[in-house]
Amino acid sequence: MTRGEMKRGRVVGPEERGARLALRHRVAGAARAGSAEEVAGALVALHATDPATVFLAAGARLADGQDPVAAVERALYEERTLTRMHGMRHTVFVVPTGLAAAVHSSTAHAAAVRERASLLKQLAAGSDLDAAWLAETERRVLAVLAERGEATGAELGTAVPRLREQYVYGVGTAQEGPQSVSTRVLRVLGMEGRIARGRPQGSWTSSRFRWALTPPHDELPTAEAQSELVRHWLAAYGPATEADLKWWTGWKVTDVRRALAALGAEPVTLEADGTGPGTVGHVLPDDLDPVRADAVGPWAALLPALDPTPMGWQSRDWYLDPAHRPALFDRSGNIGPTVWWNGRIVGGWAQRPDGGIAHRFLADVGADAVRAVEAEAERLAGWVGEVRITPRFRTPLERELAAGG
Incomplete structure (x- = not known):
């Protein structure tokens, strides 16, 4: 028997995976974090497609007595210890x-190269704008931000009129039509890490961001960067499969395997993980010791739409009954707000127009769970206050609960 086969004899079941999740994702009461930076570090990355998710994800994991909005805004906009990026x-x-x-270096750079090439191709097909024009436009945008510190897209359009130029998008397709270059130019600069979304206009749920220059950061070799990212991810989400990691990163399977090998990741057997018994998962070489489920204690959590925990794995059957997927996901695979009890999703929640937090259980959880979830709903409503939250990607159960169903 090989060493790898011996390690695969270490079986990790759903109960242990739930205990790891509770502690490492800071959702169990005793494991809650002392800062927004701790939350982000524990989860590797907070989904920010919907701005509210960042604050709600932090609020679900911060210890009592902290203001989640103030904690996240301080880290993002004042101390810059958190960064919003593609x-x-x-x-x-x-x-x-x-x-x-x-x-x-591991992920965004390659996507930025493709995005720039796509923009240049579309400009060539739908306008007389070329690479030289784009380079000069970008130079002017960066100069304005260097002078002003930050600016909205509209303000940049006024200061750099070239951003208001139009091109024909989707020439020869059903989507053909005129489009301003502004959004695409700012997107490319953002993906390249030259500018970043700063403090939004309006409340913390707003997606109307100001733009600012980003401080320079190191350019790492791709393989080194990929190994570093996987090291953080496995510490938070392991044990997990190659398929989980490929899905989360968006990389090729060859990149995933190279990073796992570079880290010396150890194989274990995942019991009943949704892809069949005996599935191979991976953990860091110093993370083979068992985590006892009874060391965590009962816990409940209300996690927001697109929260990193339910979106952390491709195979989710170990914490989600497949029968509940239609109620909790939209048609594109985005998860809505979820109710958790002891390592499993047991329902969903939504904010009503009056600000109250409505929830519904999709499984029989018992009186202790009901009391714990009600306490979490009260805690959430307390710090959200007068702000009203509507997820960007709405799911059937969230819509029904928000409407009073």
Whole structure:
């Protein structure tokens, strides 16, 4: 028997995976974090496609007595210890600033190269604008931000009229039509890490961001950056399969395997993980010791739409009954707000127009769970206050609960 086969004899079941999740994702009461930076570091990256998710994900994991909005805004906009950037699967995330270089070099850089090439191709097909025009436009945008510190897209359009130029998008397709270059130019600069979304206009749920220059960061070799990112991810989400990691990063399977090998990741057997018994998972070489489920204690959590925990694995059957997927996901695979009890999703929640938090259980959970979830709903409503939250990607159960169903 090989060493790898011996390690695969270490079986990790759903109960242990739930205990790891509770502790490492800071959702169990005793494991809650002391800062927004701790939350982001524990999860590697916070989904930021919907701005509210960043704050709600932090609020669910911060210890009592902290203001989640103030904690996240301080880290993002004042101390800059968190960075909003394009990352895995072309998605916008908030990551610890110290991890930004690894995210960029491992993932965002290649996507940015493709995005620039796509923009130039579309400009050539639908206008007389070329690479020289684009380079000069970008130079002017960066100069304005260097002078002003930050500016909205509209303000940049006024200061740099070239951003208001139009081209024909989708020439020869059903989507053909005129489009301003502004959004695409700012997107390319953002994906390249030269500018970043700063403080939004309006409340913390707003997606109307100001733009600002980003401080320079190291350019890491791709393989080194990928190994660094996987090291953080496995510490938070392991044990997990190659398929989980490929899905989360958006990389090729060859990149995933190379990073796992570079880290010396150890194979274990995942019991009943949704892809069949005996599936191979991976953990860091120093993470083979069992985590006892009874060491965590009962816990409940209300996690937001697109929260990193339910979106962390491709195979989710170990914490989600497949029968509940239609109620909790939209048609594109985005998860809505979820109710958790002791390592499993047991329902969903939504904010009503009056600000109250409505929830519904999709399984029989018992009186202790009901009391714990009600306490979490009260805690959430307390810090959200007068702000009203509507997820960007709405799911059937969220819509029904928000409407009073």
